[in-house]
Amino acid sequence: MFNDIICDHFMNPRNIGELTDADYVIEISNPICGDTVHMYLKLNQEVISDVAYRAYGCSTSIATASIVSEKIVGMSKTEISSITRSNVVEWLGELEPSQLHCVDIALNILNQCANPTKKKFEQKEFLIEGEGAF
């Protein structure tokens, strides 16, 4: 079900974590399936000098965040914008149909990395259980 590249990056994730001094943050989320990537970027001039991320969801999407994080370090924004779908397909290796949405996750991350605008993550509200249980 999972190719060797995905297995390797899922079990041994690269760059996992947060950057406290990030210049930009990137957020990818699918509200229905829940695949979520929070990425932190540090830029030196126009080049990605450091990256970290936290990914949540299916194994392939988590591995995808790791793969992309490894590829983009040292790349300029212009270089990132020239990455194609076929480049991403090659990075992720052979995927099953149910995993192909991760190509789009990678492309979404890359698209935002090439044009980062967000400085911090937005707070999301969600329902919290009240005090009645005990």
Next chain:
Amino acid sequence: MNLSTQLKELGLSPLNTLVGSAHNLYKMPFDTVNEYKGSIIADNFHYHYENNEFYRDLCKKKDVRPEDVKGFDDLTKIPLIPVQTFKQCDSHLLMTSKLNEVEFEMRSTGTSGIPSVSRRDRLTMDSAFDSVVTTYREFFKLSRGMGLFLFPPTEEMPEMGMVKALNVFAGLLDGSVNLVKKITFNPEKAVEVLQSWDGKHTRHIVGPPFLVYRLIKYCMDRNIKLNLEKNSFIITLGGWKRFTGEEIPRAEFNELCHEYLGVQSYNVRDMYGLVEANMLAVECHKQEKHIPPWVHVSMRNPHNVLEEVEYGERGVIAIYDPTSISYPGFILTEDVGYLRKDTSCECGRNGQTLVYISRMPGVEVGCCAINLEKFIEEKEKGMAIKGGI
């Protein structure tokens, strides 16, 4: 020599023997079943201790060694994994199996949008299906009839735990129709489908409480009274709390099922489960949720979860599920409930029966159902704006 050792010497799987003997186990004395499941759960603990570095380290930190867990009396020593660990971005650490052995990923997404993902290998999937099918057969004896499925088809949400578990009913019935498509529920169509089966099939309704409630509300508003068959079931799974925080009252729900769908309350059956466990606690005709006899539930003191509370006292639900091979199925949930003091149910079954109360105070309210409801409502609002209403 304990049961597990004896069966293994005969070349049999102790776990599969228990799951396959569910009906007999429900009739056996409580202590006998505890002894059986205790040895199976202890075996499963030893397996994870030997094969899962993360879990072994956790056990060492808690000073628990394999020789400390021999059977039922030692189960509470088994270190529990807080359920929120399945949401963390380093959840790969939970894996006892390797990712290339994983066959199926199942998820539940709460109101925060961050999913809880559990990863199952072949053996875990075998046991999960055996466990669910055996439980459904034990409590519903379904092999015929038509199912009105008030949840999305699996091809639309293939990994959603609630959908996967409820869709197992499709294989037991003569046919089924999913009335939630593309995140839209059409109650008018649901009524049409039910009426088209009238006099031809025994009709069953399966889905989360909020969608059954919506169907009933639709009938109430139009004074439609359906009269399903004597043996029809209304089977629910998923939270009773709506994403708005409002709770659907169970007693009223039962009465409305009777009044508008013609189903007696003893055939309105709720189930409790979580995506990280392979079990469902299903209600009998006395509306008591029975824990499968191969699973052990322990209630924990919310102020000190290492401490077990007595039967009848409220606590945090902890589950010891020996059917999980790909990760340790020893899970501390975020749910509050209690176990009935009387372990002999009026339905004739023995064993643990669980009363679910709510989520833990202060934790995210979330399950597959609440998320689905939120999306349906958001989509309907969007459609209304588009249509200029």
